[in-house]
Amino acid sequence: MSGPAVLRLLWRTARWAAAVAMAVAGSAMAAPVQVVDDRGVSVQWAQPPQRIVTLLPSLTETVCELGECAKVVGTDRYSTHPQAVRKLPKLGGLDDASVEGIVALRPDVVLLGISSRIIDRLTALGIKVVALEPRSQPDVQRVIGKVATVLGKRPEGDRLWRRIEGELKAAAAFVPPAARGQTVYYEVDAAPFAAGESSFMGATLKSFGLVNVVPASMGPFPKLNPEYVVRANPALIMVASRSATALPQRPGWSGIAAVKQQRVCAFSPDETDVLSRPGPRMGEAARVMLKCLQRLWPAGQGAR
Structure with missing residues (x-):
């Protein structure tokens, strides 16, 4: 075969191979999702x-962490991370999401919490809804997997969870020995609602060797009688900074060990956002908790 003929054959072979590769890639991208x-x-x-x-x-953060932020066309008002989502249309919150605003965006899917009040209305309008409920660490792993499946990126979802697990374990390794075994009350809301042992925050606290005064039997985020916290007498309180200053004024709370000894982690609004979101930034949340423990129990200081 002459040189030009060989070149023509190689060219046709290369074009065929490229066409096959594109067809395979296209079929993968267009693969059905369930x-x-x-x-x-x-x-x-x-x-x-x-x-x-x-x-x-x-859920916003999970989609973006999986590399699909560009496909997000609207979010709830509280989605502020990453920076790119701040410019997107805001569609309300858990109790007041705008169905009309959502419909106008022509979404292929709405990812929302299972307690959302608009699920039935969206479904009746023909909009596909995926309702998810990340409350515990196993929930978070499951939800990340489901979101990744929706995006056609399940392997990336598995890698993301392994990264989060690694970050949580790394933070736990640096907890001051004197902090381990201390009792802790984590306040989610001044009602008060607490993060119990079975919540995703509670799992991090447990990995730190802390003893949650709200056992798993009470659920992940129970509403408490304030007297319960007084009787539990935690050695450490974790709370939003906006509520921390008022702790001594609550009836009976000035006698709680954590308040008397000023063992209070008062988290800033930005820190509270990170801590309250069960998703890709859970490792960062663990580091926020760790930083406070290291401040309250400096290296070489025993428990008091």
């Missing part, structure tokens, strides 16, 4: 959704 959400409802698409609305900050 997920069963936390209601037990199966949702299907002919290909991964291209227009996504997220109505929980943790």
